[in-house]
Amino acid sequence: MSAESTVGSTDLPVKRQREDGENGVSMETEGVKEPDCISAVIPGWFSEISPMWPGEAHSLKVEKILFQGKSDYQDVMVFQSSTYGKVLVLDGVIQLTERDECAYQEMITHLPLCSIPNPKKVLVIGGGDGGVLREVSRHSSVEKIEICEIDKMVVDVSKQFFPDIAVGYEDPRVTLHIGDGVAFLKAVPEGTYDAVIVDSSDPIGPAQELFKKPFFESVAKALRPGGVMCTQAESIWLHMHIIEDILANSRQVFKGSVKYAWTTVPTYPSGVIGFMLCSTEGPEVDFKHPVNPIDAHDKSGRPLRFYNSEIHSAAFCLPSFAKKVIDYKAN
């Protein structure tokens, strides 16, 4: 992980952006103002305070703010932390840090792609940072990777500040669409994809539609029979009610398997994040037992840092308090 500041060597200078112009974004270059989420708490630290996790906050020490902008959709910030590398923040919520992004990106990608033989066409909704693309690229069977990200600023900022993550865009199989994932999916011909990965932020703000039943119906339609969806599905410690909703929507729409998995990500609230894995009616998918191990055909030259076949299966084992709610409803 690089710990050096990229300010000064980049095309995107440190700047403050606000909505106003033609495309809703213009630049103020007079300097950086501390965002509220920093100055309000420990001076010199970023603290993540949200009604999504009341009464607790995780804080990271800030070495330098590298970017602040306001896109059409959200506040975007990048800072150099003292011990977690560079950090991407959207609307005050940490999306990734260089130190632990491997856990999220590798799990959200390989849990679905290693569960089906020979995935060929993959769609990523959200995931503008490019990390999921980087992981999809490891699969040599894949011929076509499409990504629909609503916020171009996330893509630009990632290419600028997180080259080891945005490297995913360099794969010639990738096509980037800037736009609304909900609308994009509606226009997709039936049965197009082997896998759809929904790498969204939390269900408040721009991503809220991505947790609702109509969106799941579009995903299911866009998948081939026995195709798979993996969507970010919050924390068993904090958001069991949201998970229950996602589960109920999934069960109604997906007639194959519906399973919940989770993994550790230190900089996400409560230190864990979950995934809902669903398959459409067709060839059976046994998510817990991967049929398409990644190691064999990964030509990326970048060793997996987190994922392996053992942790794939283990991710589906739930603590009793979560099992009681999730497995009961999912099976």
Added chain:
Amino acid sequence: MSAESTVGSTDLPVKRQREDGENGVSMETEGVKEPDCISAVIPGWFSEISPMWPGEAHSLKVEKILFQGKSDYQDVMVFQSSTYGKVLVLDGVIQLTERDECAYQEMITHLPLCSIPNPKKVLVIGGGDGGVLREVSRHSSVEKIEICEIDKMVVDVSKQFFPDIAVGYEDPRVTLHIGDGVAFLKAVPEGTYDAVIVDSSDPIGPAQELFKKPFFESVAKALRPGGVMCTQAESIWLHMHIIEDILANSRQVFKGSVKYAWTTVPTYPSGVIGFMLCSTEGPEVDFKHPVNPIDAHDKSGRPLRFYNSEIHSAAFCLPSFAKKVIDYKAN
């Protein structure tokens, strides 16, 4: 989880204690002063800042400070948090919260005890809060539970403020020894215990000897052939160098199996905590495949909230970055 304040209904009033007298402890009753870890950071919040996890801090909103004391060994604090129930803090570090203590207590206890048939004699080193005792009590094969805790204040405070945890002391099979675990173990006749559980704080402060080779040698001697030790063994995300040291010491001392497992605990740094599981030479112990499932003989009337046989096995599956270091050296 109870969220009501116990102040006013307790024998131990809210007070500030400091070293000075005969036994090193005396009481000041003139009122509560905010400890540094609260006032220095987010006003009204407790923040956990330590050189053990530089550059990050987890904070909990404080409803009320219920107890502050200084024992011979450490600062002891209990507060009512707004969303994690009551919280026990030693030397500024969260030891447990009512909301997530189940994960730690159930895993550190049942990982070893479910890995051997019919455990009869169990020793707990540390664990003064009583949570491990509560979990050991579920095993009907157990005839004798001894606990050696160095700090009587931890025991007293737990009985006062955490009755659902300290309930472990009510089991008639339990004998409490207040004293140094290192010295206690040296006096134990060879081959006495089936299992030793080391529920310690971090290896700075009073617990540091519990991570060293001489202590492990005493544990191994106190165990019967094929007996097991489970010790708190830090975070794969933060403390791989400490884990490597514990592993090296374990491998030198324990001639049976040596395995590392981990679990999620939201209020511990990085959101995970690990355990080193070791067995002495003798009947083989396959830690990953429990031979003594708990459900069958648990007469406690308190359902397990976290542990089950699936999550037992899953706990031994490591992310690739940790597997590379740990499995290589452990096998």
